[in-house]
Amino acid sequence: MGQKIGEDRQLRSRLAIKVHGIMEHFFPERRVFLKSDNDTRFIRLRPGTQLVAFAGSALLVAWAIVATAIILMDSIGSGNFREQAKRDQRTYQARLNDLSAQRDTRAEEALAAQERFNAALKQISVMQSELLQSETRRHELETGIDVIQSTLRDTMKDRKAARSQLAELEGSLEEGTGIVRTAAASAPVDFLADALARTAAERDQVVADAQQALLQADEMAQRIEIMKDQNDAIFRQLEEAMNVSVAPLDKMFRNAGMSTQGILKTVRRGYSGQGGPMTPLSFTTRGNEPTEDTLRANRLLNQMDRLNLYRIAAQKAPFATPVKNAFRFTSPFGFRRDPKTGGRRMHSGVDFAAPSGTPLYATADGVVTSAGWGSGYGRLVKIQHEFGIETRYAHLSRIRVKVGQRVSRGQRIGDMGASGRVTGVHLHYEVRVGGKAVNPMIYIKAANDVF
8 A cells, every 4th residue: 555655656756847847848947137236136937937927928918819809890890880870871861751752742642632623623513503503494494385385275275266256257147248258257367377376486486495405404414424423533532642641640640659539639729710720511402411422522621631630740749850860879768777887777768879069850849848957967958749748858068949949840959969977979869748758769660651
């Protein structure tokens, strides 16, 4: 047992000597002399110490290389991200411009169709009046024909009575010349012939007038049928335009969590008088029920009214983006790691990063309720909108509005900066409904397919 332990010790000694020899070969013992005015000293650097120093230096160099590579990769990635964000922004702006052009085109088409529709309605009203006049004239002519026919029948009866009296006179005259009888007979016959001729002429004229009135009525009815077909085409175009225009707006408000009925009611209260911006059509129907065209026209006017109210409401809700220049999103809505303390904290808005001084714009019509320093917000602007909505624009470098000022959607209200509790230049944008913060991207994304 003791012999085995001795052999192990000898083996470890030989291994240690061999390792020491290898270290002596690569890291020979060195001495560093330190000389002063009165004394000279040296420091002995053993192979183990040199190996530790070399390993530490190698690790430090490797760490520096890795850190530099990471920083370079992050810088390259950030540059690519910024370029991608700029490309996305340009694409987004181009899409917005295209959608805006399409919206303007549809609005122009709807306006032109509405003008054609109004002209067609006027023509229909004139045609209806002419048709009623024609019907009245025809009725009068038919009444005149009846009167003439009755007069003719009475005349025929009188002629028969006259002939009977003539026969009686001829029978009673036993004496007299033929000239007397001839004169007595010819006088009533000539009178009756003239009366019959006049009556026949009047009857023929009345019949001709009645036929002319019937032809005019038929022609008027054909024109009305053609006009109805044209109006039906106009109605279809208007209905399609209304469906294309109203449906996206209706969807936009629903996606934003806003009650469409409440929105329409709120906007309608802003009008004075009765009937809102558009009043239903009302035509005289002589006591009859409204026609299908009238009901259809009123339905279209109701849709146009709804579209107009939606257009007004869209200006009063924050569907726009506060930054129109190139930017990048740096922090979304929700819980996140606080950049100052490192703890988990609720972020009640979204952050847009861009160069200092970038123009900032109001996202909806409203009234400025605050324009000054807001503690951690820095320079802060608050705008109160309709529907109980408030927007906040924080960390500004300059404020361009005053308290009580009424602003419009797209109006410049300040410049981007880094005031308040921040780590860099950006805009902190909030939307609050009834005092509670909601995600602003709900409104911005809801309007992507409309504006």
